Amino acid sequence: MSNCPTCEIAIAVPADAVEGEILACTGCDAELEVIQLDPPSLCLAPEMDEDWGE
């Protein structure tokens, strides 16, 4: 478990999560990035930049 840095709701980081994965917060819908796995730690995902994409 970890907490959303925006709304502080507890979030279960899936067992198969990897560093860099994006999760949607179940409380406030914020985009969160898994920055560490053990112990799980979340931060707000960076905003989309203009040159991002495929």
Add this chain to the structure above:
Amino acid sequence: MSNCPTCEIAIAVPADAVEGEILACTGCDAELEVIQLDPPSLCLAPEMDEDWGE
């Protein structure tokens, strides 16, 4: 002769001027571009862009 589009002072466009040449206004120091030679016509030169230079 032509007039500065900013301060309206009369400006003598040199005989050897070419299209695209930049003149400094003698009245207000504005950067002016010669956009036409015959008859001479001046406009405010575009502002410097970030990727301009050598």
Add this chain to the structure above:
Amino acid sequence: MRIAFLASRVRAEEKLLLEAYAARGVDVLRVDPRRIDLRVDSLRGGAEWDDVAVVHDRSISFATSAHLVEALESRGMNCVNTSRVIRTCGDKMRTSLALARAAVPQPHTRVAFSPEQALEILEHELGYPAVIKPTVGSWGRMVARLNDRDAAEAVLEDRAVLGNWTHRTIYLQQLVDKPGRDIRAFVIGEQVIAAIHRHSEHWVTNTARGATTSNCSLSLDLVEIASAAAKAVGGGILAVDLVEDPQQGLLVLEVNHGMEFRNSIEATGVDIAAEMADFVLAQAGMLVGGGVR
């Protein structure tokens, strides 16, 4: 031997790719570009790269991709895609030129370097409706439909005032009267492995903007033009976007070097991640006769 996998944001695609490598027993060095300390004054250093046989780039930023891959290539590393392909696909004007050099059909496309000239082209050549696209960018962002001169003047002024210098190259295109859908063809190496239709009520048919997908059968025409487009930009792992023009037939809109494909696996029945992983491994001589070496 191992592969290096460049990714910051791990999307559904990156998870599928990492799973594909794991299923093949491949040792993967995950590299987050945000944490790389890159020497550019010398090609020495970086012992962790010594046993990397091939680099699979999945960076989400065009600038990062292009710069980082070029730095790794400078060290002699084999990268998929190559920096040349990334730079060509990441800039729509350069893509158009590459397609033109290979005589691959595309919509009528013009470039201007001033808003005044852009308006001239719209008024006297392309007509309305037309489309303006930023040369760099994805997911349909800032791709705008110009239905008349008023719209054109507004958008051109916006970008001149609000945009940065990369918006000064103004890329204009005829609007193709497409039948509510476009086509995305997945090309790996020389091979078109699958294609989808993207359907939308909106004139932008991008899944990032809500388009739905269905399988698209691989006609001879489609295979020919999609593989020609991929070859034109330098080849690799690519997604070619096409439209069906009622008069001109299939036209290539763009070629993507960092394609997303999560919605295309079910639609096509093709394991795109597996095909990609096998191609990358083959580049490093790590895949022989269907197995990992």
Add this chain to the structure above:
Amino acid sequence: MRIAFLASRVRAEEKLLLEAYAARGVDVLRVDPRRIDLRVDSLRGGAEWDDVAVVHDRSISFATSAHLVEALESRGMNCVNTSRVIRTCGDKMRTSLALARAAVPQPHTRVAFSPEQALEILEHELGYPAVIKPTVGSWGRMVARLNDRDAAEAVLEDRAVLGNWTHRTIYLQQLVDKPGRDIRAFVIGEQVIAAIHRHSEHWVTNTARGATTSNCSLSLDLVEIASAAAKAVGGGILAVDLVEDPQQGLLVLEVNHGMEFRNSIEATGVDIAAEMADFVLAQAGMLVGGGVR
């Protein structure tokens, strides 16, 4: 046969070049990029280019230069400088990589793709004072000296918040303790034709920022490193900026593809415009035995 001269803003340099061509009796097609209607979907069209033997690019915008020259090269035209050279010189990270590949000495230089990593590099590798430069840009603009961590944090945050995506590639360099001056060497083809010292009380020694110039004699060392730098980026008409480091000797800072030279003619006694014009004409086979054909 004639030459095409690409320029929007006509600076002192462009006037000198046009005069040099006029003095040689060369027919010049002046082309203002702001008024070009450029087809990129096909290589046909543009009859006015048919009798152009060579293109001399003096566009002041990097994006315009790179895009337009590549489009003209796609039509088979011979351009000075080439788009490859423009793209390498116009991006400091790519310049550094090109110099590194050719083992040309340069200051310690690192690149980061996140502000956090940039701070790591400053704290643990480069130390303070250090220099941050935008990868694209000239005239010393946004080249900032970072004397401590506070300055680094401020500038990195500014560029992350206020900058565009081209600022996300963070280029960091050791500050060279130069003796109040740097060197600019003019290289045409394989030849170093002249060099100047640029003197300034300010640590940025750029004439656009008030530096004064004096002649710099062409030592064997200088000629060797400047011509190696020019060759490393692809050759052409180039200005190589160097600093004299007390320990490391001559180091290359950057290579300019669209050099200014108005203040260097008197200082060096070399007619730089004439040398440039002759080089361009020679590329087109228009200069034979010292005269124009």
